[in-house]
Amino acid sequence: MNVHPTLKSTLKALLYLSPALMIIGVFNIYPIIKSFAMSFYSDYDYFNDVVYERGLDNFIYIMKDADFWLAMKNTFIFVIGVVPLSIIISLGIALLLNTNIYLRGFFRTIFFIPFVTSVVAVSIVWRWVFHTDYGLLNYFLGFFGVDPISWLTDPAWAMPSLIILSVWKGLGYNIIIFLAGLQNINKQYYLAAKVDGATAFYRFIHITIPLLSPTTFFISIVSIINSFKVFDEVFALFDRRPGPVNSALTVVYYIFDKFYVEWEFGIASAAAYVLFIVIFLFTLIQLYIGKRNVHY
Amino acid sequence: MNKGALSKGFIYTLLIAGSLLMLLPFLWMISTSLKPANEVMMLPPKWIPSEILWENYREAWNIAPFGRYLLNSIIVTVLSTVGELITTILAAYAFSRIQFYGRDILFSFLLGTMMVPGEVLLIPNFVTLSNLGWIDHYEALIIPWIASIFAIFLLRQYFLSIPKELTYAAKIDGCSDFRFLWSIMVPLAKPALITIALLKAIGSWNAFLWPLIVTNSKDMRTLPVGLTSFSTEAGTIYELLMAGSTMIILPMIILYLFLQKYIIEGISRSGIKG
Structure with a gap:
């Protein structure tokens, strides 16, 4: 074990790293650069790897494409629908699970189950749950006097359906992370507050919320990034369509469509980079807000 | 009270x-x-x-080649998990136990690339695989996935928590780096390795967009891709659709119920870092 790097140790390290670096280099790093280059290819033959013309055409195309803006709008609605809802519900459940109750592990196990299942398969199951005439959801809503809703065929309900499915699917992950965060909070704070006569509500607002803020911050960053990339759910829930009259067209669906259906590699690459930049900016904004508001 | x-x-x-x-x-x-x-x-x-x-399962099995899909899913899941474990163990060892020039820069650079969404990589990777002639072959489903920066990061952190004194002792006893890694570090890191393997197996079994894009023929589809095409064919025969979905969902639920400790620990640990 050398304390200082030498030429020999560097060669040895490269030997150990070579299998991983080869794969990561070819399939992770090269495509990041290549994709950026491709987004400027306006005339291109991918089979022979010949570029006839470069320019901003692809970016101009997507900026003028109403479908792209619809996809952006839908994706934002999805993010705004899923992230806060999922955080509030999972925090609530994590708080319940963090109390002194029996069968805690059992409940935790159950809430996490959807997370390990295939998005495509559960979306098809939910397609059946959402069925207008014989679906489970409308049947239960019927008890409350709600008329059958055309969850998947009415454009107004397509996005809410997608949000319900996604919240349900991702709840377990957030609960596990919230629980880990809650268990990291030193019990002494609660004891001290109790001695001083603080109510449960007061303790929640002034101890749990601030001390849990790094965890909440982490979850919101991860959820926002993942929500921006929603695709599998849309594809399977609406059976290979982006919802009725494009009502569930998301950015990744748009990229997929341009790439795999229309074979417009340049446009698809440009759209993918725009998505990357949007996600990146959002993460930066969050980091900035986090710096000012997260208590470590 | x-x-x-x-x-x-x-x-x-x-x-x-x-x-x-x-x-x-x-x-x-x-x-x-x-x-x-x-x-x-x-x-x-x-x-x-x-x-x-039970007939429904047989019928679904007859309408679409679910047997073949299942076989493909198992092959892809097993090989990409084993592959990832090998590349991860080697790379994590270099990052945690060998001092070399540019180590920290390389490691931060790799972590940085994790920010880029996978969708950005899709198109160039598709072109690369077409040029290699791997489209619609197992190589396309497996090779790009046998290394993961996230897994390397996870295992490196675990390796760092193993006392350095063990390395010195082994060195004095004349143990080679390679033998030390496989006979001491790997057994000690078993819990982390199980977590990495499970997260990989679940991800690989459930993967959809990638297998959808790199397969054309029925014979190469994995279960999730096969199920979506079956759902277009079976349309509204819900008992068959549900039989198909059960075949994909149930194995992972069973795996999870038996080994949940490792999955949940791995996920909690990745969260606390935030």
Whole structure:
């Protein structure tokens, strides 16, 4: 074990790293650069790897494409629908699970189950749950006097359906992370507050919320990034369509469509980079807000 | 005291209601998958079919080559998990136990690339694989996935927590780096390796967009891709659709129930870092 790097140790390290670096280099790093280059290819033959013309055409195309803006709008609605809802519900459940109750592990196990299942398969199951005439959801809503809703065929309900499915699917992950965060909070704070006569509500607002803020911050960053990339759910829930009259067209669906259906590699690459930049900016904004508001 | 019992009751009610919401879609799926056709579309829904019809599974199996899909999914999941473990162990060892020029820069650079969404990589990777002639072959489904920066990061952190003194002792006894890694570090890191393997296996089994894009023929489809094309063919024959979904969902639930400790620990640990 050398304390200082030498030429020999560097060669040895490269030997150990070579299998991983080869794969990561070819399939992770090269495509990041290549994709950026491709987004400027306006005339291109991918089979022979010949570029006839470069320019901003692809970016101009997507900026003028109403479908792209619809996809952006839908994706934002999805993010705004899923992230806060999922955080509030999972925090609530994590708080319940963090109390002194029996069968805690059992409940935790159950809430996490959807997370390990295939998005495509559960979306098809939910397609059946959402069925207008014989679906489970409308049947239960019927008890409350709600008329059958055309969850998947009415454009107004397509996005809410997608949000319900996604919240349900991702709840377990957030609960596990919230629980880990809650268990990291030193019990002494609660004891001290109790001695001083603080109510449960007061303790929640002034101890749990601030001390849990790094965890909440982490979850919101991860959820926002993942929500921006929603695709599998849309594809399977609406059976290979982006919802009725494009009502569930998301950015990744748009990229997929341009790439795999229309074979417009340049446009698809440009759209993918725009998505990357949007996600990146959002993460930066969050980091900035986090710096000012997260208590470590 | 009475107030405590009341709030306890309230907590249990909420948790049980929540658990039911989590489980009902799965129970509904299994129930539908075993029903005769005339009991599927029924109000109020019949939870327990009048006769348990295993036939549905055979029928789904006959309409689409689910046997082949299953085989492909197993091959892809097993090989990419084993592959990832090997590349990860080697790379994590270099990052945690060998001092070399540019180590920290390389490591931060790799972590930085994790920010880029996978969708950005899709198109160039597709072109690369076409040029290699791997489209519609197992190579395309497996090779790009046998290394993961996230896994290397996870294992490196674990390796760092193993005392350095062990390395010195082994060195004095004349143990080579390579032998030390496989006979001491790897057994010690077993919990982390199981976590990495499980997360990989789940991800690989459930992967959709990538296998959809790199396969053309029926023979190369994995279960999720096969299921979506089956769903377009079977349309509204829900008992068959649910039988197909059960085949994908149930194996992972069973795997999870047996090994949940490793999955949950791995996920909690990745969260605390934030």
